Amino acid sequence: MNDMVDCEIRQSLDRISFQMRRDYDESLRELNIYVGQDNLLSRLWVGDGVTQMQLCEHLKCEPPTITNMVKSLEQNGFIYRKRDEHDARVMRIYLTDKGKELQKPVEFKWKQQQEKLLHSILPEERLILGELMKRMERNLF
Amino acid sequence: MNDMVDCEIRQSLDRISFQMRRDYDESLRELNIYVGQDNLLSRLWVGDGVTQMQLCEHLKCEPPTITNMVKSLEQNGFIYRKRDEHDARVMRIYLTDKGKELQKPVEFKWKQQQEKLLHSILPEERLILGELMKRMERNLF
DNA sequence: AAAAAGTATTTAGCAAGCTAACTATATCAT
DNA sequence: ATGATATAGTTAGCTTGCTAAATACTTTTT
Numbered sequence: 001m002n003d004m005v006d007c008e009i010r011q012s013l014d015r016i017s018f019q020m021r022r023d024y025d026e027s028l029r030e031l032n033i034y035v036g037q038d039n040l041l042s043r044l045w046v047g048d049g050v051t052q053m054q055l056c057e058h059l060k061c062e063p064p065t066i067t068n069m070v071k072s073l074e075q076n077g078f079i080y081r082k083r084d085e086h087d088a089r090v091m092r093i094y095l096t097d098k099g100k101e102l103q104k105p106v107e108f109k110w111k112q113q114q115e116k117l118l119h120s121i122l123p124e125e126r127l128i129l130g131e132l133m134k135r136m137e138r139n140l141f
Numbered sequence: 142m143n144d145m146v147d148c149e150i151r152q153s154l155d156r157i158s159f160q161m162r163r164d165y166d167e168s169l170r171e172l173n174i175y176v177g178q179d180n181l182l183s184r185l186w187v188g189d190g191v192t193q194m195q196l197c198e199h200l201k202c203e204p205p206t207i208t209n210m211v212k213s214l215e216q217n218g219f220i221y222r223k224r225d226e227h228d229a230r231v232m233r234i235y236l237t238d239k240g241k242e243l244q245k246p247v248e249f250k251w252k253q254q255q256e257k258l259l260h261s262i263l264p265e266e267r268l269i270l271g272e273l274m275k276r277m278e279r280n281l282f
Numbered sequence: 283a284a285a286a287a288g289t290a291t292t293t294a295g296c297a298a299g300c301t302a303a304c305t306a307t308a309t310c311a312t
Numbered sequence: 313a314t315g316a317t318a319t320a321g322t323t324a325g326c327t328t329g330c331t332a333a334a335t336a337c338t339t340t341t342t
Contacts, residue, residue: 025299025300034300051290052290052291053289053290053291063290063291063292064291064292064293064294066291067291067292067293087289087290088290089289089290089291090289090290090291091290091291
């Protein structure tokens with residue numbers, strides 16, 4: 001039955017993303033940040049002084065989520081907030097030195113996990129896989 | 142650069158699982174349950190009277206998570222709890238009629254999403270994909 | 283210029299996750 | 313039989329998410 005294969009693909013996908021998140025979370029804890037915060041920081045590493053709305057867009061999440069994440073990251077000294085000079089509604093987020101220092105180790109952890117995931121997959125298989133993934137992604141939108 | 146492909150695979154994977162979770166969550170809201178609760182219920186549909194420890198194992202999560210989920214599901218009338226007769230430490234979880242009725246619509250939603258995900262993928266491609274996914278999964282353990 | 287509409291962020295309250303620390307019961311060893 | 317250890321579950325407190333509602337400031341309309 002073809003249905004069997006389909007089901008296995010979906011379950012496999014769920015287990016992989018579940019386990020990846022677990023592993024990544026665990027490795028980020030060593031750096032004193034939580035999974036998801038790395039994604040926020042990665043936007044700041046590209047460029048500081050971003051508004052919370054821009055972070056929402058980048059993380060594809062709702063404003064209250066950003067409020068909480070920013071609060072936590074600020075309390076732990078990775079970022080600081082400053083009100084915009086021209087528009088008193090917007091908050092601009094900046095990296096502290098402590099936040100800047102996190103870039104290399106986080107990127108290392110990310111790369112490490114990526115290599116673990118694809119370890120046994122040959123280059124030509126990776127091309128096929130990448131293609132199929134992109135097509136599945138398109139199906140969802 | 143091969144690195145590019147690898148990165149795309151990983152990011153694609155993240156986006157797919159993110160979007161799938163979002164969509165599935167949204168469709169489950171119509172049934173008045175939350176994403177994750179369906180997984181707990183699916184264990185009960187196989188067989189009632191399970192302990193919370195068994196649910197932990199099935200959901201691969203920690204005991205406090207089960208405590209909360211079970212509390213929420215009980216408050217909403219999908220399940221009920223009964224202390225084990227022989228061991229006063231353990232709680233056994235049973236489905237109410239309302240909980241039993243959820244099985245078909247939840248399974249339908251699940252199948253619907255699976256079809257959406259694999260829509261444009263040909264049978265022979267699904268075989269290859271399933272194989273590659275299984276290998277990636279093995280890499281993580 | 284004042285009212286209305288729009289935008290950025292926060293608060294409150296919920297669920298899924300986690301860890302650490304606790305309670306209650308059961309079993310095992312001395 | 314009593315003390316030590318193990319097991320099942322709960323509570324408290326945290327983070328990531330959400331929605332709905334509130335606040336504060338800006339822009340548009342009239």
